[in-house]
Each structure stands twice: as C-alpha cells, then as structure tokens.
Amino acid sequence: MIEQKLQEFKVGGLNVHVLPSKTYKTNTLLLHARSPLTKDTVTYRALLPYVLQSGTKEYPSRQEFRKALDDLYGATLNVDVSKKGEYHMMTFKMEVANEKFLADDRPLLERGLDLFSSVILSPNVSDNAFDSSVVEGEKRTLRQKITSVYDDKMRYANMRLTEEMCEDEPFGIFVNGQEEDVTKITDVSLYEYYQEALKSDQLDLYIVGDVEVSVMEQLVKKYFQGIEEGSRNNTIEAQQKQIDQPREIIEEQDVQQGKLHMGYRTNTTYEHEDYFALQLFNGIFGGFSHSKLFINVREKASLAYYAASRVESHKGLLIVMSGIESNKFEKATTIIKEQMDQMKQGNFTDEDLEQTKAVLKNQLLETMDVPRGFIELEYHNELTSNKRYVAKWITEIDKVTKDDVVRVANKVQLDTVYFLKGKEEAANE
C-alpha cells in the first residue's frame, strides 16, 4: 500500500486524483469543494449539498434518486460539510460495489460516476431556481441541525470553546452556519450561490478502487464536462494570534457531567517543518491511551473516563477534552497544566518518544487501509504549498528528536479554558 501513489490529471477546472487498488470490494468516488470560510457564505454552503442530493434533473425526487442508487446494488451517497483550517468544505462521497463480486456483471462504476456527476452538475432546476419545496424542507432540517448541537454536550462545549477562542477569526464560524441566515435563503438565491461555487471553489475528485487510470480519464471527461478552468486558486493562510493572558469561561447547565475543554495555540501548522514534531508532542501529551493525560487524569487520579487532546493541523490549535465531576474543575485543570509543563521541560523519556513513533506510524498505515482515510491524508497537500506525500510521512516521523518535541512544546500557548458545569453541584462547591 505504502508505495502506491496517486495518479493526477485535470479535466477543465476539476483536479482528478486516481488510486488504483485491488484491496477493496467497492469503488469510492469523493469530491471535495473548498472555499474560504466566511460568515456570508457558510449557511449557503451548509445547505447546498443537502439540496443537491435530494434529486437531479433525471431523478427529480428524493425517492426516485434513491431508487436509482439502490439499483446499483445499494450504492451509497453521502454528503457533509466540514472545516479544514479556515476553509469550508462541501464533500460528496459515493461507494459502489465492484461487479466482480456479484453474479450480475453490468459495469456499475460507470453508472455510478454518471449518477455522481449528475448530483453535482445536473441538479433539479427550473427558471433559475431549485425546487422550492425541497429547499424549504432542507432549511428546516438545517435549522434543526444547528439547534441540536446543544443536545450533544461534548460537541456543544467544543463549539462554544471555538466560538470564544476564535471570536474575530474565520475559524470561529460554526460549520453549519447561522440559524438567522437560514430563513433568508430562497430557492433563487441558493441557485445563484450554487453557480458561483461551481465557478470559484477548488474542486478535487478522488477515485479509489480496482480501476485503470486511462479508462477513468475518459469517463471523467465524459461525465464532468463544463467545469470551467476559471480562477480557483483560493489558497489562504490561517490567521495566527499571540496570547498574553489565557481566558476562562464557565457556563452552567442541567448536566450530570461537567465538560472541560481547553484550547491552546500551537503556532505550528502542516505548513511548517515542525509539523511531525507537533504530532509526536500531541501523542506523548494526550493523543493516545499511553499518553500523559490518560495516565494522570484517568488512571492515577480516577477523575475521568476520557481525557485526551487533538490537533487541528491547518489552523494550529490543540484541544484538550475531558468529562469530569463539576466540582473537580480545579483539580483537573491543575493536573492538565502540570502535564503541559512537563512537556515544555522535556520531562519524558526516549522510550516515550519511540513508543509514540510506533503508535503514530501504525495509525497512519491503518488510516491508509480505508479509502476515505487515504484520501483525507493526501488532501492535506491540497491545502498547503508545502507538499509532502503520505508515503514520506513515515520517514518524517522517524526523524523527529526529543529536542524537536521540546521546541514545539514551548511554542504551545494556552488561549481559553471552557467549562460546562452541572447546576446542582454548583451549590456544593
């Protein structure tokens, strides 16, 4: 697997990446559409993929479209939206069975590609507007999605931390947009935005499976006509910020368990040479079940079931998360801060470093076993000018020294501590 490399070519304004592989029983198609994250467009973008997947010119209703998928031996189509650094991503993904494992041998991939392209390029449109009942239905669903973030307390705490920490930066914008903006969108304005996105988004199509590159090139040319070259180079660098004094935000709700989320600035992104040292830093500090946070917050102090950290690669953030008793806030934050100090002082062994290298390399190889995982790893290179192909990551990890990790640790700054605590315990504190 590791030697395998993507074959790349362009069709109009579309970048195509093909990975031929005989490992899977299905073929995967994935399209990332990317644009800088802004308050004005985010709500449109959160809605658009869901309207597009509700029907095409050929199959105008959801029911007809889903039947067409079923006929391809249960091909699946999923859409979602996400943030990568200060970009907003709309993602379309289709998986279709490889006919070689079926009694039926009709070419499923070509039909899949046809259907997939029609979601993106031939929507159900009349008089320069999407179907208004579809748009209204999806607006309702989006509104519900925005309000129900509150219901998942871990996600809620994470959203609140990001909102507070990156108040004046694009990264602080919520990925599903603003509730008040949902109402303003119409079938006409959404169609206008769709046309604009098609012209200006960076579009990357990935095809992973038992395929031949030359055949794929013909098929993509056939089904993805009309994507103009245009100016799609929208590469931006995420905003960075120096922190003088960390902030603390405490909110109360009716919850059984307090949610402690701590946001740090790493001042190191995928762009930097220190990126792999940052991955090792995170692995020793809080990324795994052998890390300092797991050992000290959970195993030694019995304060939590989970205590972990993760890195946002393109914005340069490190987020610590733990679920604790509401009256254990001081104790938990003290332990977490102590672990960070230990990292800065280089209080970890060479063995810790080697162990973390082994786990990171393993994680990387495992991620590459899954088509979507492989695509996500490779896509990092579309977001930056510092391109490093996944096959090289292993050697980059091996090169990291203890000094590198300590240097990276000393760039990390605490920005905001957010704590969602329970109401009843508040009285006992």
Add this chain to the structure above:
Amino acid sequence: MNKVSFDQLQETLYYEELPNGLQVYLLPKPGFNKTYATFTTKYGSIDNHFIPLNEKEPLRVPDGIAHFLEHKLFEDEDGDVFQLFSKQGASANAFTSFTRTAYLFSSTMNIEENLKTLLDFVQKPYFTEESVEKEKGIIEQEIKMYEDNPDWRNYFGLIGSMYKNHPVKIDIAGTVDSIYKTTKELLYTCYETFYHPSNMVFFVVGNLDPESTFKLIRENQAGKEFEKPQHVERYFEKEPEEVDQKLVTIPMNVNTGKCLVGFKDRKPEKQGKDLLKHELSIQLLLEMMFGQSGENYQKLHDEGLIDDSFSFDYSGEHGFGFSVVGGDTDRPEELGKRIKTMVGEFIQKPLNKDEMEGIRKKKIGYFLRALNSPEYIANQFTRYRFNDMDLFEVIPVLESITVDDLSKAMQEHFLTETQMSECHITPKGK
C-alpha cells in the same frame, strides 16, 4: 487446520478448535496494511445470574460487572496493558455488549508479539482491592457521560419499555450504585466462570500467514493449564411475550426531541440458520417500509417529521430480539403515531415482488461494502458464531428468502397492538 473458500467473495477462512476448546479463525486479507484480532467471550451484561464454576448454588451479581471486568483485565502485575501494546505499535481496545465481551488490537507491525500479548493478558487476571476501588471513579464518569447522551437514554428507555424482566433492559455499564457493590472476589468469580477457552473465540483478520499464525496460537495455548470445559448454567426470569409499557417519556436538557419505536420478538428462541433468516428478513422489511427510496420516508420528510438522523435496525440474540425505528423530531408523539399507522398499513397489503428484489440487491451491496472492514468481519463473525450462524452464509440466505418468508416474518413481528413500544425524549420545560 480446516479451510473453507468462498469463491464469489474471493475469501478463504481457516479454522481450528484447540484441545482446550478455544475456537480459532483466521481470514487472510492480502493488500491490507493492518491486522485486526479479537478475543471474545460469550459473556455480556445479561449474564448476571448463574452458577459459578465448581459451585452448586446460583449467584446474582451486581449490574455492570461484565463491563467492570473488561476495564480491569487491562491491568497486569507489571503494569498497564495499553502501554505494552503501544510499545509494540498496536492500538488496543475492548467492548462489552449484551452478550459478549471482546478484547482487540489492530496493528501493522510486530503482529506475533501483539497476538501473544492479547492471548496472555486476557488469560491472566490480576485484580487488587486498590485497583478495583480506583476503577469505580472512572466507570462512574463513563456512566454519567451516557446519562447526558439523549440517544443512549432514548435507546435504553425503549428497551426498558419493551422488557419487563429480561436483563437486556439493564444498562451495560450498570448504575453508579451497582458498580460500588462490585468487589475483587466477585470479579474473580465471574472471570473463572466465563473466561474458559471453550467459551471463547479468537479471530484474526488481515495481512497474515495462516500456517505460522496457527502455530503461534497453538503453542501459546499449549503452554497454559485450564480446568476441564464445563457447561455454565445461566438463569433468566420468564419474560412476557408482549411489551411491558407502550410509552415511556424522558424529559431532558435538549433543544430537539426524539422518538424511537420498537417491536419486540414474541418467541426469541431462534438460533442458527433460522435466526439468520429471521434477522435478514426483518432487515429487508424495515428497508422496504422506511428506506430512503420508499414512499414512507419521502412522506415523513415532507411532513417535517424526520431528518438525517432517522434510522432503523434489528438486533436479535437467544432470549431477546427487537427492531427499532426513529430519530430526531420536534413532534415525537406525531412521529410515533405516523410510524404505527405506516407499519399497520404495510402489513395489510401484499408485498410487492419487484420492490423486494430491489431491496435485496441493495442489502447484498451493503454487505459487500461491510466486508471492506476487518472490524466488521471479526466482530460480526464472532457474534454469528455464538448464535450458531455463519457470516459467509449471508449472501446465499439473502438470495434464498422468498416473498412468503417475508410475509410470514412480517405477520409475526410487526404487531402494533401488543409488540410495539415507544420512547420519547422531550425538551425539559418546553
């Protein structure tokens, strides 16, 4: 070493039962970086009443003890097993379900060491009073995390409304009270009773060589001593055929409500091919009734009653079985009513053969997709094995199901008057 080939799927499975009773299965997956191994005992949260090994009287143990035991096995005399796995470049984990406890690792390197570590730590319990006490705080937080999770509360609320006596209604982790009743001695009793090799399955899938992997496992097991295999007597109170309560409503601190509708199997005693056929039939029927390509989904969506969270599933084991339909909604009562009406109308009408063929194809495609995942193969294969079913029979059985089979399963399962329960989550104070 026995070998079975599944030509259409291009898979070969190797199998052996060792002298101590352990069943070992290996599935080579060339092209994968990763090897994934599970070591599973047929012992889960429902096994709370049984005769302990070498004793005569039945014992009732505190709720959540199987899960507690799962946590504690990771501790060894020499320290923490997670550490050892990560030094060997593996990531280890475990889970407890209603009927199983599984220990697992995945790794792309040092496979032999990791296989030995997995076999050894599960077969070497080491509990001290101090470490058992320490674990209580951790599990307490795990329980509280789930108490704040509305989907979890909705699911267990629904099971609790369907079942009167069966321990499937008990939360897998137990309650804060019950875990504080757990002792070191009780953990050893449960361990000795349920972790005999003859009650367990070892499954390895990935980039492996069957000959040498078998050799390693055989030698590892031959070097350990076990008691003779004994049948474990497990007790379950008699469960009424009908659901216990028709509706349970749980107010929570949420913005959006939820509604789940459940159908309880009347005679959940099927095993083997009968259970496989039943399970696949119910899944096909659910897909026909509520799949995205059906009329009902479109209607519920147009009526503003459902969103992307809407889903359905069937789970069945010996002793219990139920299907679940529902999701987020701002009108839980109305959604419950609509589902009930739709099911009622569906079972009145004859089944549409063309529609059934379409859904059958879709299920076959889904199954192929699932076979990309080593995790799915190992866990699902083991669950099937414990119920005398065979994962690689799924496609042939799917292909053999007739309209009559479906119609029979439908008349037996989807009875809205006696077998149906609902659980609603409603926003507090709204």
